[in-house]
Amino acid sequence: MLIDRERLAEISRAFGKELVELERAIYRAAGTDFNLNSTPQLRSVLFEKLQLPTLKKTKTGASTDYEVLEQLAAMGHEVPKLLIEYRELSKLKSTYVDALPGYVNPTTGRIHTSFNQTGAATGRLSSSDPNLQNIPVRTPRGEAIRRAFVAPPGAVLLTADYSQIELRLLAHLSGDPAFVEAFAQGGDIHRQTAAIIFGVPQDQVTPEMRARAKTINFATIYGQGAFALSRQLGITLDEAKEFIRQYFARFAGVRAWLDRTVAAAREKGFVETIFGRRRYIPELRDRNFNVRAFGERTATNSPLQGSAADLIKIAMIRIDRALAEQHLGARMVLQVHDELVFEVPEAEQTSASELVKRHMETAAELRVPLVVSTGVGRNWVDAKG
DNA sequence: CATAGTTGCCAC
DNA sequence: AAACGTGGCAACTATG
Ligand SMILES: Nc1nc2c(ncn2[C@H]2C[C@H](O)[C@@H](COP(=O)(O)OP(=O)(O)OP(=O)(O)O)O2)c(=O)[nH]1
Ligand SMILES: [Mn+2]
Ligand SMILES: [Mn+2]
Numbered sequence: 001m002l003i004d005r006e007r008l009a010e011i012s013r014a015f016g017k018e019l020v021e022l023e024r025a026i027y028r029a030a031g032t033d034f035n036l037n038s039t040p041q042l043r044s045v046l047f048e049k050l051q052l053p054t055l056k057k058t059k060t061g062a063s064t065d066y067e068v069l070e071q072l073a074a075m076g077h078e079v080p081k082l083l084i085e086y087r088e089l090s091k092l093k094s095t096y097v098d099a100l101p102g103y104v105n106p107t108t109g110r111i112h113t114s115f116n117q118t119g120a121a122t123g124r125l126s127s128s129d130p131n132l133q134n135i136p137v138r139t140p141r142g143e144a145i146r147r148a149f150v151a152p153p154g155a156v157l158l159t160a161d162y163s164q165i166e167l168r169l170l171a172h173l174s175g176d177p178a179f180v181e182a183f184a185q186g187g188d189i190h191r192q193t194a195a196i197i198f199g200v201p202q203d204q205v206t207p208e209m210r211a212r213a214k215t216i217n218f219a220t221i222y223g224q225g226a227f228a229l230s231r232q233l234g235i236t237l238d239e240a241k242e243f244i245r246q247y248f249a250r251f252a253g254v255r256a257w258l259d260r261t262v263a264a265a266r267e268k269g270f271v272e273t274i275f276g277r278r279r280y281i282p283e284l285r286d287r288n289f290n291v292r293a294f295g296e297r298t299a300t301n302s303p304l305q306g307s308a309a310d311l312i313k314i315a316m317i318r319i320d321r322a323l324a325e326q327h328l329g330a331r332m333v334l335q336v337h338d339e340l341v342f343e344v345p346e347a348e349q350t351s352a353s354e355l356v357k358r359h360m361e362t363a364a365e366l367r368v369p370l371v372v373s374t375g376v377g378r379n380w381v382d383a384k385g
Numbered sequence: 386c387a388t389a390g391t392t393g394c395c396a397c
Numbered sequence: 398a399a400a401c402g403t404g405g406c407a408a409c410t411a412t413g
Contacts, residue, residue: 037408039392058392065393091394094407120403124397131405134396142395165397215401222401229401293400301402305397309403337397337403 001111001132001333002343004379005101007148015093015141022086029078036086039064045079052077067231092136096145103130115335122302123277123309125335133336137381138211149380151343156376157383158330158349160356161339162312163371164190166304167217169274169311172366173303176253183368190214197233220247221254223297258300265299273306274364275314308338311370315363316340322355341380349376 027033032049034041040061046052047062052072056063066087072080103111111130119126127133135149136142151157162168167189171179182189194205194213205213219229220243230240248255262284265271270280279302283295316335323330330352334341340360344352353374360372377383 035409039409041409060391063392087394091407095395095405099407116404119405122403124403126404128405131396134394134405136395138396219401224401225399227399290400297401298403305403308397339397 001113001341002109002150002152003100003104003111004148004150005104008097008101008145011144011148012093012097015089015097019086019089019093022082022089026079026082026086029082036083037090042083046072050077050079052080088139088141092141092145096136100130100148113334120309121279122306123273123279123313124305124337125309132334135380143381147379147381151378155343155345156349156378157380158342158344158352158356158374158376159339159380159383160342160353160360160372160374161384162308162360163373164188165308165311165338165370168366168368168370169304169307170221170254170257171368173274173307174253174257175367176251176257178251179254180368186371190217193217220244221258222301261303262296262299265296271299271303273303273310275307275310277306277310279306311363312338312340312360315360318359318363319356322359323352326351326355328352328355341383344376 023036026036030045030050032045034045036042042064043062046064047054054062055068055071056065062068064083066084069080069084069087073084100111103113105112111132113127113132114129116126116128119128125133135146137146149157164183167179168183170176171183179189181187182192188202188210190210190213191202191205193216194200194209195202197213197216198205198209200209216229216233219232224232226237226240226244229235229243230237233240233243235243261271265281266284269282269284270278272278279298281295281299281302283291284299286292286295312335316332319340320332323332328348328351330342330344330348332340333343340356342352342356353376357372357374361370363370375383375385377385
């Protein structure tokens, strides 16, 4: 994968400057200098020196994670407010902006990640050294980093991402009438949920709203409790309970499939993907309730996450073969779970897009259509547009 | 000096 | 009583 090192260097300078300023502001607001990257030191400043309330605990003491800082900031405290900003910048700078250039191979001028075939228990690939499956995109600063992933001269990047992939697989496996009907009509359940949560018509759902609804959909399906949901949505516990109740009333076929899947897993000791990949789940027979409950959530997730992994692997094999047979110059460069990224000679844009989309959408024939959206651009962000 | 555990957080 | 799932990595701290 080619990256624009000048662009990253520019971002590094900008982030570095902001970090220095934030650091000074935090020391001033806290009335003391300390290592901002040290959780123990931060704890003593927030919860001892400044006497702020402990809102959450970890194994070793008071938590200082984002959710805690956000609440403290909302109470009008300056240090946590500045720290949220500091955390974002420091995470992006240390993990991506400053780390990625060191991975560029001097011979090829590119970053060569490792895709691990047995990295995930569900059948997903994982990526390491560096991980190119978790490149930032969700914040403006993150997006700027992703823009440094570029095509070489004369080529474009082509991206292809499955629409609502695990929801479609869930429609197929569960046969839930509302799910199946939604997809038959070309509907968008993430958008539907967003409209409900935010109380707006579907055509007024923003990308940010849909993204939040995506998390809500998956978290609800995979067993999130009302307590966590209430926190995530900033609603009361009762409202959260009611949301979950209504969700599974609307999608009763989904609830039934989840229950059946857990029961079958308990019986057999494993769950299976659509294509027969198994994951054994010994936790289901554990004496400890917490361990068993964890096993149950794993049992519901793995068939879906694993089927999505199987599906894209089938597509990858067919695309690889088709590109070779047709003597195309397009090269598969990344897989990000339900997305493929290619370097494509400009002249092949249209034909490669069509070929990739077709093979991904026909990798399996399900009860609902598989839909893939493709895009091309000079960098990874523009290629998703 | 190297290694392991913890915390926190990026993505899908 | 309650806990979405799957990963990898940086920084810090404790231990050897
Ligand atoms: N359990 C869980 N799974 C997730 C989460 N985020 C993503 N996934 C899984 C399920 C998704 O179908 C799959 C691909 O992620 P995407 O970001 O492409 O979302 P999806 O395909 O559902 O929607 P899309 O139409 O592409 O925007 O990864 C999450 O927060 N929790
Ligand atoms: Mn997708
Ligand atoms: Mn995706």
